[in-house]
Amino acid sequence: MKKALLCFVILCLAPYLFGQEMVEKIEIVGNERVTRETVLYYLSSREGDYYSEELLRRDFRTLWATGFFSNVRIEKEDGIKGKIVKIIVEENPIIKNIVYKTGKKLKENDIINKLKENDEYILPYSYYNEFKIKRIQKTIEDLLIEKGLTSGKVKVKVNKEGKNELGILFDINEGPKVRVGEIEFEGDPKLLKSVVRGAMKQNKKHGFFSWISGKDVFKQNKISEDLASIKERYREHGYMEATVGEPRIEEITRRTVLFKKQKMKKIIIPINAGYRYTVGEVKIEGNKILSAKGLRRLIKLKEGDVYSTKIREKSIEDIGEIYRNLGYIRSAIYPVEKLDPKRKRVNVTFNIIEGDVVYLNRIEFKGNTFTKDKVIRREMLIREGDRFSLARFRDSILRMSQLGLIEPVGEPDIRPNPEDPNKMDIILNVKELQRNNIQFSAGYSGYEGTFVALSYSTVNFLGAGEKLELSVQHGKRIKNYMFGFSEPYFLDYPVSLGFNVYNRHIIYPFLFNQKAKGINFTTGGRVKGYWRANLTYAYEFIDIDAEEGGYYYNYRGGYAVSSITPMIYSSTINSPLTPSRGSLYMVSTKFAGGFLGGEMTFIKPRFEWSFFHPLVLNHIIGFHLEYQFIKVFGDSRIPIWEKFYLGGERSIRGYEIYSIRGDENIGGEKSFVFNTEYIIPIGGPLYAILFYDMGNTFTRNQKVKFNNLYYSTGLEMRIFVPALRVPFRLIFAYNNRKIRADDTSFAFRFAIGTTF
Structure with missing residues (x-):
C-alpha cells in the first residue's frame, strides 16, 4: 500500500519536477573593484540550482543593500541546459x-x-x-x-x-553663537519664576555660571525637552493638570557678563498651572513578603500634604531598593494615580510585583592574571548560593577596589543561568593595578624642604595582596629610611599582620630636631561591613636636640618609648588621591608607658571624620574634621614631639608649617582642625579647589572656641601625576590672623600630597 502511494505522488509531481528549469550560468557584468566571488557570496541563487524568480528578486534586494552599487539590473536568457542569469551592476564610487x-x-x-x-x-x-x-x-x-x-x-x-x-x-x-537673554512666563504660572527656570536644563538664561558651564546657549532642538521638564516640575509641586504651551522666540539685544552688547533670544512660555492637588488615599497592593505597614513608612506622601511626583518616585525607588537588597531583583512597583477633581486630591495605589527570589549561582573574574582569585573573593560579602542582594554586591565591588590591587572595568555582566532563570551568573572584568612601583623623585615640600627620594613598593608581592615597601628619603628637613612588610590574610585567616623598621631624622624649623629609630608591629581585621580594627605595638628610641636657651632645650636627650595604639575605623572613600564620594570615621588612642615600659607615660586619643559627595557638573564637596589631645600620668612630662603644631598643607594650608603652636607658642595639648574643599575638575589630571581651613592648638585647660581659631581660605590648583602617584599643588590663601607682626595676610605655597 505504501509503495503504491509513493508511486502515485511521484507520478503527480513529475511534470513539475522535470519541467522546472535550472540555472545554467550566472554572469557578473560591470564590476571592477567588487570581485565576482564577492557578488556570488551575497546571492542565494547558485549555478546548477533550480531557477526561481522569487529567489532572484531577493538577490536583487540583497545586492542593493550592500551599498556597493549605484545601479543593479538582473537579466535572464535561455541557455542550452537552462537559464543564463546576467547581473549587471554599476559600482558606487x-x-x-x-x-x-x-x-x-x-x-x-x-x-x-x-x-x-x-x-x-x-x-x-x-x-x-x-x-x-x-x-x-x-x-x-x-x-x-x-x-x-x-x-x-x-x-x-x-x-x-x-x-x-x-x-x-x-x-x-558656524556663524555667531546665540545665547538666551531672557526667559519669561505668561499666563498663570503661580510658581516662582526661579523655580520654573530651574527646571530648564538645556536653555538657561545668560549669566555668569550659565556662561561658564555653556548652558546659556540657545538650543532650538532642545526646547521640547525643557517644556517637558517644566511640566514635570509643576507636577512635583502638586499642579497635576498644568499645561505648558508652545513658546515664542524673540530677538533682543543685551549686554553679556563681559559687558559686550550682543543679540540674544528671548523665550516666552505660556503656562497655566491650574489647581494644586493634595495627597488623598495611599494604598499598597501586591506585597506578600513585606508588610504594608513597613512599606508605608517608606512612602513620604502624607494625607493632606501637597502631592508631589518627585516624592512618589523617591518612594518607588526606596521600596524597590528594599526588595532588590532581599534578592527580589526583578521586583517592580507601578503607581496608579486617580485624580479627584472635586476635592483636588490624588489617590495613589502602589502595585507591587515581587517576583521570585534570585540567587547568585556563579561569579567569575576576568583580567586578574597575577592576583589570585581568592584574594578578590574574600572581599565579597555575597557568596555563591546566597540570595543576590544588590546592596551587598555593590559593597563587595567597593571593597575589592579599596584593596588597591585591581579595579573593575565596565559594568558587571549579570545574566540568568540558562538552566534556571532564578540563578544569576556574573562575569566581572577587572584590571590589575601596577604592582611594582619604583620611584625616584626630587622636589620641595613645606614639611620636607628640598628633598630627593627613592622607593620601591609592591602591593601584591606574591599575588595574595602582600605589601613590601622599602624607601630612602634625604631632604633638608627630613631623612627617612624605612622597610616594611604586611600580610593582609595571615595563614588565610581574615587577620592582617605586618611590621615596619625605620630610622628617621626630622627638623622642626625653629623648634627642635628629632632622631627616631624603632620598629612597630600591626595586626588587624574586619569587624563588620566596612568597619576594621587595628592594634599597633611600637618601640622606639627618640633623641631630641635644640638650641640652647629656648623652651625646647630642656628636653634635650634620649627617650625610650613603648606604646600600643588600638584603632577602629570605617572607610567608603573611593580613592585616596582623587576622592569623589564616601566617608571615613576613625577613632584611635595611643597608650605609652605604664606596664609597657619606656620613659614616657601618656595617652593620645584621636578622632577623625572625612566626607566627599559629588555635585552637579562632576564637582565635589569635601569635609574633614580632626580632634586630638594628649594627657600624661605621674611625673612624666608631655613629650614635645607628641604636642600639636599646626600650619602647612596638611592642616591649615595658608600658614607656614608648625607655625600655629597655641597661645604660649610652645605647642598645644589639644588640636582642632576643620577643612572644607569644593573640587572642580578642569580637565585630565588638573583640578581647581576652593578651600576653607580653620583650627588651632590649645592648652589642657583651654576650651575650643570658634573666636580663637586661625582661618585660611583661597584657591588651590592641583595636578595629579599618575606616574608618581602624588598630586602637585599651588596654593593661594588669605589668612585671618598673623603669626608675626610683619606677616602678610596673603600667602602662596607649593606643596605635594593632599590635606585630607
Whole structure:
C-alpha cells in the first residue's frame, strides 16, 4: 500500500519536477573593484540550482543593500541546459578622503565622536552612499544647534579625484553663537519664576555660571525637552493638570557678563498651572513578603500634604531598593494615580510585583592574571548560593577596589543561568593595578624642604595582596629610611599582620630636631561591613636636640618609648588621591608607658571624620574634621614631639608649617582642625579647589572656641601625576590672623600630597 502511494505522488509531481528549469550560468557584468566571488557570496541563487524568480528578486534586494552599487539590473536568457542569469551592476564610487572644514567652536573630534556614537562614521575607501552623507550632514547640523550655533550651515562638496574616486568635503560655517537673554512666563504660572527656570536644563538664561558651564546657549532642538521638564516640575509641586504651551522666540539685544552688547533670544512660555492637588488615599497592593505597614513608612506622601511626583518616585525607588537588597531583583512597583477633581486630591495605589527570589549561582573574574582569585573573593560579602542582594554586591565591588590591587572595568555582566532563570551568573572584568612601583623623585615640600627620594613598593608581592615597601628619603628637613612588610590574610585567616623598621631624622624649623629609630608591629581585621580594627605595638628610641636657651632645650636627650595604639575605623572613600564620594570615621588612642615600659607615660586619643559627595557638573564637596589631645600620668612630662603644631598643607594650608603652636607658642595639648574643599575638575589630571581651613592648638585647660581659631581660605590648583602617584599643588590663601607682626595676610605655597 505504501509503495503504491509513493508511486502515485511521484507520478503527480513529475511534470513539475522535470519541467522546472535550472540555472545554467550566472554572469557578473560591470564590476571592477567588487570581485565576482564577492557578488556570488551575497546571492542565494547558485549555478546548477533550480531557477526561481522569487529567489532572484531577493538577490536583487540583497545586492542593493550592500551599498556597493549605484545601479543593479538582473537579466535572464535561455541557455542550452537552462537559464543564463546576467547581473549587471554599476559600482558606487570610492570615497578617497573625507575632510571636515570646521571653525573654532565645533572641532573635528567632536564631529567624529558624535558620528561614532550614532554609528554613522565612514572611513576612507568606503563606498559612496548619498543617503549616509546626508545623515552625516544632519548630525553636524544638530551639533551646531547644540553648541548654540543656530545660524550655522553645513555644505557638502563632492569632488572627483580619480577613476571612480571621490573626495568629500563638509564645509561648516558656524556663524555667531546665540545665547538666551531672557526667559519669561505668561499666563498663570503661580510658581516662582526661579523655580520654573530651574527646571530648564538645556536653555538657561545668560549669566555668569550659565556662561561658564555653556548652558546659556540657545538650543532650538532642545526646547521640547525643557517644556517637558517644566511640566514635570509643576507636577512635583502638586499642579497635576498644568499645561505648558508652545513658546515664542524673540530677538533682543543685551549686554553679556563681559559687558559686550550682543543679540540674544528671548523665550516666552505660556503656562497655566491650574489647581494644586493634595495627597488623598495611599494604598499598597501586591506585597506578600513585606508588610504594608513597613512599606508605608517608606512612602513620604502624607494625607493632606501637597502631592508631589518627585516624592512618589523617591518612594518607588526606596521600596524597590528594599526588595532588590532581599534578592527580589526583578521586583517592580507601578503607581496608579486617580485624580479627584472635586476635592483636588490624588489617590495613589502602589502595585507591587515581587517576583521570585534570585540567587547568585556563579561569579567569575576576568583580567586578574597575577592576583589570585581568592584574594578578590574574600572581599565579597555575597557568596555563591546566597540570595543576590544588590546592596551587598555593590559593597563587595567597593571593597575589592579599596584593596588597591585591581579595579573593575565596565559594568558587571549579570545574566540568568540558562538552566534556571532564578540563578544569576556574573562575569566581572577587572584590571590589575601596577604592582611594582619604583620611584625616584626630587622636589620641595613645606614639611620636607628640598628633598630627593627613592622607593620601591609592591602591593601584591606574591599575588595574595602582600605589601613590601622599602624607601630612602634625604631632604633638608627630613631623612627617612624605612622597610616594611604586611600580610593582609595571615595563614588565610581574615587577620592582617605586618611590621615596619625605620630610622628617621626630622627638623622642626625653629623648634627642635628629632632622631627616631624603632620598629612597630600591626595586626588587624574586619569587624563588620566596612568597619576594621587595628592594634599597633611600637618601640622606639627618640633623641631630641635644640638650641640652647629656648623652651625646647630642656628636653634635650634620649627617650625610650613603648606604646600600643588600638584603632577602629570605617572607610567608603573611593580613592585616596582623587576622592569623589564616601566617608571615613576613625577613632584611635595611643597608650605609652605604664606596664609597657619606656620613659614616657601618656595617652593620645584621636578622632577623625572625612566626607566627599559629588555635585552637579562632576564637582565635589569635601569635609574633614580632626580632634586630638594628649594627657600624661605621674611625673612624666608631655613629650614635645607628641604636642600639636599646626600650619602647612596638611592642616591649615595658608600658614607656614608648625607655625600655629597655641597661645604660649610652645605647642598645644589639644588640636582642632576643620577643612572644607569644593573640587572642580578642569580637565585630565588638573583640578581647581576652593578651600576653607580653620583650627588651632590649645592648652589642657583651654576650651575650643570658634573666636580663637586661625582661618585660611583661597584657591588651590592641583595636578595629579599618575606616574608618581602624588598630586602637585599651588596654593593661594588669605589668612585671618598673623603669626608675626610683619606677616602678610596673603600667602602662596607649593606643596605635594593632599590635606585630607
